Amino acid sequence: MQRVLLISMPSAGIYRPLLGISLLKAELAQRGIAADIRYLNLLWARHCFDVIAKGVSTRAELRTSVSPRMLDLLFQQSQNYPMADEWIFARALYGTGGTSDGQYIADVLRPEYDAEEVATILALREFAPRFLDDCMREIPWTDYTMVGFTSTFTQHVSSLALAKRVKEDFPHLRIVFGGANCEGPMGTALLRHFPFIDFVVSGEGDDSFPELLHRLESRQPFDGIAGLIWRKNGEPTLHSEPAYVRTMDALPTPDYTDFFAQYHQQPYSHLCEVRVPLEQSRGCWWGMRSHCTFCGLNGQTMGFRAKSPDRAEQEFLEIKERYAASFVDFTDNILHLGYFETLLPRLAELDHGVELFYEIKSNIKKQQVELLRKAGVRRLQPGIESLSSNILRLMGKGCTRLQNIQCLKWCLQYGILPEWNLLYGFPHEDPSDYADMLPVLQAITHLRPPRAVTRIRMDRFSPNFNEAASRGFHNVRPQRPYFYLHPLDQNALQDLAYFFEYDYADGRDPESYVDSVRAFVDVWKSQERAGTLVYAGLDDGEAIIDDSRFNSAKPHFELSRLQTRIYTFCDQAKSTAQIVEALAPTECATVRSLLGAFVANRLMVQDGDRFLSLAPTPTLGKTAAEFDLTASVIPIVTRYPAELVPSAV
Secondary structure (H helix, E strand, O other), X not given: OOEEEEEEOOOOOOOOOOHHHHHHHHHHHHOOOEEEEEEHHHHHHHHHHHHHOOOOOOHHHHHHHOOHHHHHHHOOOOOOOOOHHHHOOHHHHHOOOOOOHHHHHHHHHHHHOOHHHHHHHHHHHHHHHHHHHHXXXXXXXXXXXXXXXXXXXXXHHHHHHHHHHHHHHOOOOEEEEEOHHHOOHHHHHHHHHOOOOOEEEOOOOOOXXXXXXXXXXXXXXXXXXXXXXXXXXXXXXXXXXXXXXOOHHHOOOOOOHHHHHHHOOOOOHHHOOOOEEEOOEEOOHHHHHOOXXXXXXXXXXXXXXXXXXXXXXXXXXHHHHHHOOOEEEEOOOOOOHHHHOOHHHHHHHHOOOOEEEEEXXXXXXXXXXXXXXXXXXXXXXXXXXXXXXXXXXXXXXOOOHHHHHHHHHHHHHOOOEEOOOEEEOOOOOOOHHHHHHHHHXXXXXXXXXXXXXXXXXXXXXXXXXXXXXHHOEEEEEEOHHHHHHOOOOHHHHHHHOOEEEEEEOOOOOOHHHHHHHHHHHHHHHHOOOOOOEEEEEOOOOOEEEEEOOOOOOOOEEEEOHHHHHHHHHOOOOEEHHHHHHHHOOOOHHHHHHHHHHHHHOOOEEEEOOEEEEOXXXXXXXXXXXXXOOOXXXXXXXXXOOHHHOOOOO
């Protein structure tokens, strides 16, 4: 009788179960196939706590005693460069002669980490073989007929190291790899260079993986299994392109029982907030229209598909009750627009008590932000990557500077925490756009700062990668750490890698023109209290604005009636012509003068001939037809509540 083991290795965030393998377990159960999931990343984290945070017993101690970079390593939150979490396991995979350890330490680790942090990473590397020994001892391998490894981003080397050990000790076990690191050429490269892997599932494996098990059980050939890569006559073979789940409602509810059983056994479990992932859609409806140039998500399955509102609501409630979930992160690349009319009003009426996270497009309406707040959303990733309309056009984002700032302002107003980054380094960007961006950043310090100012990463499957030459890149090669992780030539690494480095065809150096922006953001982020910008309307139609931002020039402003009307009218970005026509048809020169003064005092920001007020103001003239949940009044927020501001943990 078939029994399958699905494995999550380091580095996968220890604060959440994995959606993909949890869906697979549920799908296999429906087909009468037993499956277990082992979160070996949790086992690894137990040792990491002893090395990185020994003696720590509270979150406050953790935040004050462990550096942010080590917290990322501890909680397995690292993204890619310098891939220390991968390098830790490289020697366990290849042996001492496999990679140039000393050169990696000198070229990659030391420029990124201080001496104490490097010593910690070296200590973890020394433990890696013993960790693999523990994995081999703890799991009853003979109970299983197949072992599946999920590999996304920096899970690759640890997964390969354990898979190699399993195959050596239990050669009868079939080894299968799947996940983001296994799609397309990467999956073929895995079979070509790692003989202990038997199969790779490229793309969505919801149907392909169970079909593979069926074919093995019935001894049928593998031809026609969508996305399956196997060895045919000794060569890696992909017979059919990756599968594409078309009916989202047909997917089972993910089974997270293994994660919670294993997580609550860990001595560090009280230090983390478990965030339960749930998907309501796949693909990206915006990417189908305009693929953001830097985005490599979705691989070969960009097509947008969403669950029906009934199914999405039912599944959310089931997950909430089954796992007593306090935090649910929706993994969708982008929120389905139709849910604003269907699902979100239902969630708002439920008063479910769960904090939700979504990714959205930033050109959102104010009443939609209010609805998100009422539906339980406390965190958003609005896809804000720049505050320059010119650079946003280069990215294919389909939004503007003022739409991005509107979104940040309205998130503040309704108590939602937005996560965003500033990206730079796009070919053909004009350095002057960063000079223009600096005063805009200086004007919004009462809002949420970007998490990072970072040069664009080149990911496989992104337009920047697929069309590198025509977009202004050349000399595209795997990121430097790959050369220290795998003793393979560059051609092999080119197929195996997910992340890439590049040069610019015009020889530009973006660092030379982004320094002032980066320096100001660093100052902004270093403030214990960034301050507020508070608008208050008076009974006589006038208003006052108090400005306690750390870089304010003046603490108090009194607005006349015309100034007040202009300011509230520009709660959403408006052109000069719109302002004049609506408020003062005979006073165009006066309006222009007042707008200039608002911008000079950092009470507004400007983009071309459009203006946006920066202090949160009441919504004027909203009718029940525009938003039908007016019974629940949300007060204006001018500072993020302490409970919404995430700690390092």
